Structures are given as C-alpha cells and as structure tokens.
Amino acid sequence: MLARTRAPDVGVYVHLPFCERICPYCDFAVEPAGRLAPELERRYLEWLEVELDLALAGPARPAAGRVLRSVYFGGGTPSLFEPASIERLLGTIRKRFAGEPEEVTLELNPGTGEIGRVPGFRAAGVTRLSVGVQSLRDETLRKLGRAHTAAEALSGLEACLRGGFESVSTDLIFGAPGQSESEFLSDLERVIRLGVPHISAYALTIEPETPFARARARGKLALPDEDTLLAAGRRLRVGLAASGFTQYEISSFARPGHASRHNQRYWLRRDVLGIGVGAASLVESSRWKNLRARSEWEARLADGRLPVAESESLTEQDARRETLFLGFRRLAGISRAAYLRRFAEAPERRFGAEIRELRELELIEDRKGRIRLTERGILFADEVFLRFVAC
Amino acid sequence: MDRIRNFAIIAHIDHGKSTLADRLLEVTGTIGTRQKVDQFLDKMDLERERGITIKAQTARMQYRARDGRDYILNLIDTPGHVDFRYEVSRSLSACEGVLLVVDAAQGVEAQTVANAELAVAAGLEVIPVLNKIDLPNSDPERVLQEIEDVVGVPADGALQVSAKTGAGIHEVLEAIVTRVPAPQGDPDARLRALVFDSWFDPYQGVAMLVRVVDGSLEGRERIRLCSSGAEYDTSLLGVLVPEVQPVDRTSAGEVAILCASIRDPRAVQIGETVTAAREPAPEPLGGFQPVQSMVWSGLYPTDPGAYESLRVAISKLQLNDSAIFAEPETSDALGFGFRCGYLGLLHMEVTQERLEREYRLDLIITAPTVVYRVKCRDGSEVSIHRPSDLPEQGEIDEIAEPVILTQIHLPPQHLGGVLALCQARRGVQRDLAVHGERRAVLRYELPLSEVVVDFYDRLKSVTRGYASMDYELLEYRPADLCRVDILLNGEAVDALSLIVHRESAHGRGLAVIRQMKKHIPRQMFDVALQASVGSRVIARVNVKALRKNVTAKCYGGDVTRKRKLLEKQKAGKKRMRKVGRVEIPQAAFLAVLSTTDGER
Numbered sequence A: 001m002l003a004r005t006r007a008p009d010v011g012v013y014v015h016l017p018f019c020e021r022i023c024p025y026c027d028f029a030v031e032p033a034g035r036l037a038p039e040l041e042r043r044y045l046e047w048l049e050v051e052l053d054l055a056l057a058g059p060a061r062p063a064a065g066r067v068l069r070s071v072y073f074g075g076g077t078p079s080l081f082e083p084a085s086i087e088r089l090l091g092t093i094r095k096r097f098a099g100e101p102e103e104v105t106l107e108l109n110p111g112t113g114e115i116g117r118v119p120g121f122r123a124a125g126v127t128r129l130s131v132g133v134q135s136l137r138d139e140t141l142r143k144l145g146r147a148h149t150a151a152e153a154l155s156g157l158e159a160c161l162r163g164g165f166e167s168v169s170t171d172l173i174f175g176a177p178g179q180s181e182s183e184f185l186s187d188l189e190r191v192i193r194l195g196v197p198h199i200s201a202y203a204l205t206i207e208p209e210t211p212f213a214r215a216r217a218r219g220k221l222a223l224p225d226e227d228t229l230l231a232a233g234r235r236l237r238v239g240l241a242a243s244g245f246t247q248y249e250i251s252s253f254a255r256p257g258h259a260s261r262h263n264q265r266y267w268l269r270r271d272v273l274g275i276g277v278g279a280a281s282l283v284e285s286s287r288w289k290n291l292r293a294r295s296e297w298e299a300r301l302a303d304g305r306l307p308v309a310e311s312e313s314l315t316e317q318d319a320r321r322e323t324l325f326l327g328f329r330r331l332a333g334i335s336r337a338a339y340l341r342r343f344a345e346a347p348e349r350r351f352g353a354e355i356r357e358l359r360e361l362e363l364i365e366d367r368k369g370r371i372r373l374t375e376r377g378i379l380f381a382d383e384v385f386l387r388f389v390a391c
Numbered sequence B: 001m002d003r004i005r006n007f008a009i010i011a012h013i014d015h016g017k018s019t020l021a022d023r024l025l026e027v028t029g030t031i032g033t034r035q036k037v038d039q040f041l042d043k044m045d046l047e048r049e050r051g052i053t054i055k056a057q058t059a060r061m062q063y064r065a066r067d068g069r070d071y072i073l074n075l076i077d078t079p080g081h082v083d084f085r086y087e088v089s090r091s092l093s094a095c096e097g098v099l100l101v102v103d104a105a106q107g108v109e110a111q112t113v114a115n116a117e118l119a120v121a122a123g124l125e126v127i128p129v130l131n132k133i134d135l136p137n138s139d140p141e142r143v144l145q146e147i148e149d150v151v152g153v154p155a156d157g158a159l160q161v162s163a164k165t166g167a168g169i170h171e172v173l174e175a176i177v178t179r180v181p182a183p184q185g186d187p188d189a190r191l192r193a194l195v196f197d198s199w200f201d202p203y204q205g206v207a208m209l210v211r212v213v214d215g216s217l218e219g220r221e222r223i224r225l226c227s228s229g230a231e232y233d234t235s236l237l238g239v240l241v242p243e244v245q246p247v248d249r250t251s252a253g254e255v256a257i258l259c260a261s262i263r264d265p266r267a268v269q270i271g272e273t274v275t276a277a278r279e280p281a282p283e284p285l286g287g288f289q290p291v292q293s294m295v296w297s298g299l300y301p302t303d304p305g306a307y308e309s310l311r312v313a314i315s316k317l318q319l320n321d322s323a324i325f326a327e328p329e330t331s332d333a334l335g336f337g338f339r340c341g342y343l344g345l346l347h348m349e350v351t352q353e354r355l356e357r358e359y360r361l362d363l364i365i366t367a368p369t370v371v372y373r374v375k376c377r378d379g380s381e382v383s384i385h386r387p388s389d390l391p392e393q394g395e396i397d398e399i400a401e402p403v404i405l406t407q408i409h410l411p412p413q414h415l416g417g418v419l420a421l422c423q424a425r426r427g428v429q430r431d432l433a434v435h436g437e438r439r440a441v442l443r444y445e446l447p448l449s450e451v452v453v454d455f456y457d458r459l460k461s462v463t464r465g466y467a468s469m470d471y472e473l474l475e476y477r478p479a480d481l482c483r484v485d486i487l488l489n490g491e492a493v494d495a496l497s498l499i500v501h502r503e504s505a506h507g508r509g510l511a512v513i514r515q516m517k518k519h520i521p522r523q524m525f526d527v528a529l530q531a532s533v534g535s536r537v538i539a540r541v542n543v544k545a546l547r548k549n550v551t552a553k554c555y556g557g558d559v560t561r562k563r564k565l566l567e568k569q570k571a572g573k574k575r576m577r578k579v580g581r582v583e584i585p586q587a588a589f590l591a592v593l594s595t596t597d598g599e600r
Helices: A038-057 A083-096 A118-123 A138-143 A150-161 A181-194 A211-217 A226-242 A261-267 A294-302 A316-327 A336-343 A348-360 A375-379 A381-386 B017-027 B045-050 B082-092 B110-121 B140-151 B169-179 B304-320 B345-358 B412-424 B448-452 B455-462 B502-519 B559-574 B586-590
Strands: A009-016 A067-075 A103-108 A128-134 A167-174 A198-203 A246-249 A252-254 A272-275 A280-283 A286-290 A308-313 A364-367 A370-373 B004-011 B058-064 B070-076 B097-103 B125-131 B192-201 B205-214 B216-218 B222-225 B231-233 B236-240 B244-246 B249-251 B255-259 B273-276 B295-301 B325-331 B335-342 B363-365 B372-376 B381-384 B396-410 B428-435 B439-447 B468-479 B481-488 B498-501 B527-533 B536-543 B577-579 B582-584
Touching (some): A038 A083, A038 A272, A038 A294, A103 A261, A128 A150, A150 A167, A167 A226, A181 A198, A181 A226, A286 B559, A316 A381, A316 B559, A348 A364, A370 A375, A375 A381, B004 B017, B017 B058, B017 B070, B017 B097, B070 B169, B082 B110, B082 B192, B110 B125, B110 B140, B110 B396, B125 B140, B140 B428, B192 B304, B304 B335, B335 B345, B396 B412, B412 B439, B439 B448, B439 B468, B481 B502, B498 B502, B502 B536
Parallel strands (some): A103 A128, A128 A167, B004 B097, B097 B125
Antiparallel strands (some): A246 A252, A272 A280, B192 B205, B236 B244, B295 B335, B295 B363, B372 B381, B481 B498
C-alpha cells in the first residue's frame, strides 16, 4: 500500500494577464496592454518573484522543495512576454523546487508577432504550447473579438507543430455567434489533419457582466440553438474518436501520451501553487485565490503581504466532495482504490444516496474499480457534480 | 382619567396615515426627528416594503394643550386594507375617537367609507382630516363635499393639514383633546382589561396590548385570564412611547403592554379579559366576535422536514393575528402541511410573507379557494374549503358559492373597463352613483371566488390605479361549478385542483398549465401538464426534456468558483418541491393565482 502512495509534489501556475485586446466573452483576470511595454513586463515579472517567495514562506510553505511536476503559463496572453522573460521566470521557479518539470505549457495566440517567438519559447524550456485558435473562419474570429485571422491561425499552428515541442494543443470554441455545425466540424477536421495531438473544445459560455452577456440581454447576440450545439458536440466526439483521440475530460481530447499533466492536477486535487493576478492555489488543505486587479495585487506585495482575495481551509468532508465533483470531470472517473487510500472509506459511506440516485438515472456507472460518467452522464455532467457540493 | 385621550387614525392606503402618526409623535416630542426611521409606526420590514400598515401598533404621547394642562394621548394604530376590517374594529374598541384621514387630492376612497362606517358603528367621535393640502392638485372643497355625500360624516369641523410639511398638526392635537371624549370606566372597581392585540416575543413570551377598562393594574401583580382561569405573575407592565417604558401601575382608561411569562402562544386569545388574581372581577368584558375565514389555501414547507418549524411558526403568528385559522392537512403530492383560513387574499399573502421572512421558512402555497356549500344527492350537506374534498360529480345535487357585495370607487371615465371586468367575473350590477365629474361608486354582486383570483390587480390595471374597493359577504348562491384537476405526467396533484364555473373550466385549466409551464424548468425527461374535469382531459402542454446540462468550460484551477456556481444551482433546486420525479418551483404552484382573463 505504502509503495503506491505518491510522494507529495507540486505544479505551478503563472497568470500573465495582459492581452492585446479583450475578447467580449472573456471574464478571466485580464488587462488590455497592446503589444505590452517592456517596462510593464519587467515590473510584473519582479512582482511575480516577490509573490512566489512570500507564498513559499506562507501558506505554500509545505510545497517548498517538493518535486516540481508541471508549470503552466496561462493568461491573458502569455505569448506577449519575451522568451527571455519566460526563461528567467522558469529559472526562478525551478530554483525553489526539486526535479525537472515533466511539462511546461505556455498559452499562445497565433498572431504573427507571437509566432516569431516560438523557437525562443522552446529554447526557454517550454515543452508544450496551447494555441488559442478558437475558430478557422475570419467572420467567426471577428465576432469573437480575436486579434488573429484564420490564415494566421493555420500558419501559426503549423509553425508550432514544427517547433520541436513535446505536445501542442489547440482551443476550439463551439456555439460561437452565427457559427453553424458544419463550420465547426470543418475547423475541427483541418486541425486534426494538421496533426495537432491535443484539442480542447469548449462551448461558448456567456459569463455575467461581459459584453456578450449585455448583447444577449439586448437580444443582439444570435447564438446557435440547442440542436446545433448538441449535434456539434456529438459529431465532435465521434470524429475525434475515429481519429485516434481519447476524450479524457469533458472538454479535453488527446492522442495517446498527450493528455495535459498540469490540468489533470486540478481534477485529481493535486497541489498547485498559482501566482499572478487572479491565480488560484491548492496546497494541502488550503485553497486561496488572488486579487484580480493588478493595482491591488501590486500594492499588497509592495506592502510585503500576500495578495490573497479569498482563502479557505478545507475539511475532510470538503476534500471528499471535491474529489468526487472534480474527479467526475475525468472520463476515467474516480478510482475506488485511490479514494479508499485517501479517505479510508468507500465513496458510498457518505454519498450513498447520491451515488445510488445517479446510477438509477444512468448518469454514472461502475467500471473496473472506478466510478465514472456514462455517455448520458457526459451530457448532464453538472447534474452529477451538483449532487456532491454542499448546501 | 379626564386627561387621557385614546384615538386611532383611519384612512385609505396611501392617504398619509403613517406620516401623520410620525408627525404627531415628533411634535409631541415622543420621538426626535433624528431617531426617526421613516414612518416609525410601521414596524415590520414587510410593511415598509409594501408601504402599508398591517399589524396594529400603538404609541403614547404627552401633550401640553392650549388650556395649559398636560394630556396623555394614546394613538392606536390600525391597518388600512379591506381584508383587515376585523383588526380595525378590534383596535377601535380601545378608542373613544378617530381621525379620519382623507387625501385632499384623491378624495374619498372605498376604505375611507368602510373604515368610517366601523367607527360610527362603534359610537366613536369622527374627526375628518384632509391631508396633503400642500399638493398643487389638492381640492379641499370637493373632498369636503365628498366626505358629506359619500361618507355621511359632517365636514364642518374637518381639519386641513399637511403631514409632510407639518402644517396644521397642532390643530389636530387640540382637536383630539377637545373633541375626543375622555375614557369612561370605574377606577375603583375590580380590574378588567381588554386584550386587543398580542404577539409572541422571544424573550417575554406572550405580549399583550390591553385597554384597562375598570380598576387598575399593578406591575407586581398576579393576573388571571377570565376565559381559562389561568394565573400568571406579571413580568412586564409598560407603556409604548413607542418603545417599551416600564411603569409601576396603570389604571382605567389607559392603554398598556403586559407580559406575564406566558410561553404557550395559544393561552391568550385576542378579546380576552385580564383581571387580578387577588380580587378577580365577577364578569368578563364583551370580547370580540370570532372571525369568518373568507379564503382558504394550503401551506406546505418546501422542505418536508420543516413541518414542525411551520407548525410552531403558525401558532406564534396566530397569537399576533387571531384571524388566521389553521388545521393540519395532508396532500398526496406535498405531504404534511396546513389548511389555513384568511380574511382575504392580501391577508393570505401577508401571512405567507411573514412566515417566510420572520420565521425563515420556504413555503408552497396552494391556490386560494372560498368555502362552498355542497348539497349531496343523499340529502347531506357539506362545507368544502379544499377542492380535492369535493364529492364526485354524480353525488352532487347542488353547489352554492359565497357572493359578495362589492363597492368600487373609481373615476367615471374608467367605468367601461370596470363594468367589463365585473361582467367577465359573473357579476350582477346592483347600482351605480356618480358624484361630480371625479367619482363614481359602483356596487356589484360578485362570486367571491372570482374576486380572490387577481381581481384587485386587474381592477387596478383597468383603472390605472385609480379604483378602490371594499366588500362584504352577501349570501350563498347555487352555481354551475366543477373541479378542475391538474395532472403532472398523468398523476393528479391534489394540491393544484381548483373549483371553477363550468363555462370557464377549459380556459382556466389551460391558463394554469400554461402559466406553470413558464415556471417549471426543463428536466431530464419530458413533463406533461394536463388539466382535466372528471376523467376528461381538457387541456395539455408539455415541458420538453432538457437535453444537456454541462458547463464545458473549465475554470482552470479556480475550483472555488466552479463549486460556488454548482452550489448556487443546487440551492435553486432545493427550493423546488419534488412531485414524483418532477421538480417544481414555488412559482409554478402560484401559477394558479396569476391566471389572467386573457385566456378565458
């Protein structure tokens, strides 16, 4: 038993919030910055380093010196940063931990400016690129407020694939305004044909207080109907399976060996230290989340304090709940053995009624020592998750 | 005793009763302007929100009159709405006079008339007060004429004030001193005090507002309740100024608050006579007539586990509002709950809101129904206040329903719309009188059941808010009625049945299920909603199945955010009631209340 217990390790998430411009559906911690002034870039890096050390002296102390498994540069648009900046940051992070990260991901926009930096990012130690393609139709890209064209996306993606990375992922959006099922499927086909080994396909979500939410409230946003979305989702899954992709998470598809290590840490509740504005962390039983406004974030750091907006200490019951509602996101589901090892009891011990009901509704099933979503359960995943949150 | 004046203020809603009360408290120095929350006497949040006074509150003022002497003025606050007529007359029993407040621009409204009639019938001095004379559109001459013509009270002595600016307030105080008679009663006789209001206080137990009629009440005395003979030690004797100020003694003519560590809310009924245990009075006071519930509905906790909390909450509320009648009831669909009787529809809504707000309960309220009298073929007769109790059609000889006489005040230009509304509700016109260009008084006989469902809202809407109404029960009349059942996936939901006129069965049934459809969220399977009379389905709509419920977007490491979104979704579901497999929000049950005429 002991031999199977993992030594505690850690992943690091770095939030780089700057974008050339803000997409009308985005509600992440982002800030318009044009091409990003070198002064702003340098200053943000310095504050990140300050935060890293403050966190490791504070709530992230248990993670200091652990084996570093993955690093993820997310945004915003991390590719607006110079490769030299990424290299420096990576170096700083690695010094605080042990081992060699198995995966260093950087999110990248396929605009011409950024694509020129791809070799630099590789040299800086990035092993995986996540390319924000979203769509391969100019009209749709324009409606989504993206900075690049379809041609740029295609040539950019090719450059990334040739760049010597261990893996490349692309984001595709479905349910964009005016987007038809066939348009989405042809985008998908082209991406597969290019040989991209990892695809994140997610439905456009209208988040409150975004320009899209306001447009929808005024009746000015024509979104595809439910039938189109359902059909697109179904054909997406069939098409990707036929091309050798495995759906390993609700919106993530990968060829063998290309599943994202870092993202799976979240669903498996493995510790991740997040730095930068709006970043979220989990270290042992603590979760915390940073301030989203950069000015406040900086002011706290200047004051020698952690820029935490909210934090909570998780009880064992919280941990059980999270293990289930996060674990079901992975299509492999929850390993009964792992659950038993972690909590010294079966999931049914506390959630017997919920599990029984979901099984009767045919939303989850038992399979080889795991409980996981059924085909129908994938469509009604939120119904499954919400059985396991409190209230 | 000749320095005491007990009075109430009666008015139509919005005519400025609460503002006048505040001004009186301020001018007499009872409350400072700074400590004043707007409209001090409307204590409950609910009242502030709806802007009407629902529960009677009281306040004692000290006033040095122009004759140089000091007086105690007890203001007994009263509710204004037609549903609360019973409470008004209860409050009036503690007074010798009333201020009849009339808006100098709007003039006499239905509740002005109804309330004034109560005061006159109780033999009280009625002092007309024209309020809002500062408004540019005020028309005192016309309104004074209306007071004489429509209310039937002499208007010579009417006062003209603006409670907002404070103009004329001193004249009001002087009129109370000089025109309201001092209380009668024998201070040397044995104690008799009338309980005219009561509520449950978490610290003091039952709190009673009493009018001391004879004798005197000591702060340390042991009291006896005449009806049960139960005795208690007084724990608090005080006056309301308007907050509680303890006193050692209070005597005939006074109004006081009395607590005696009474923990059982059912121990005290309003109308009770309190006497001294040491020397009990031989005869109790008259008390009050028990009220008749005009409207009934089922009350169920959304969470079936909250039944006990609901039971306790209702019994505490009944103490404060003896007009609520409640009996346990069981519904196949909703489990354990209560069948509650109310004075009217507003009373029902207010009761529900108070239970939800003051006792933090989530409730399902079923369609209101009136009391029907059913003659069966076998000669027996039953009273039905729950549609599902209606005997099978074959067993019924005749159903009689309550008919009310409604008095509607409105500007004549809206007569067309109101007449059409009353006709659509099976009304029979009694008479119509037009007073000048501004006012018509229309009297209609209407089945009460047609009034409890959104009549008042419709009346307000066809008259752009200018109509007011009041009603009284006239008689029971036979009518061609039938029961409409509502079926969810083929199963009748007993709590949703309604009794309607046969001609409107299809329209009402369809309107109800259409309205419900708007509120029932799509589920993981189709939900069929049907309306039926007997075994015949008369209307059907479908709530199509939800085909997915998944947020494909992943929120990165922000698990807290994702969890909160899920928690919110779950909390929304928890507020719904499961009937079979179907989750139904409270609003869908209320659909039966908001049925519009458009569907008829």
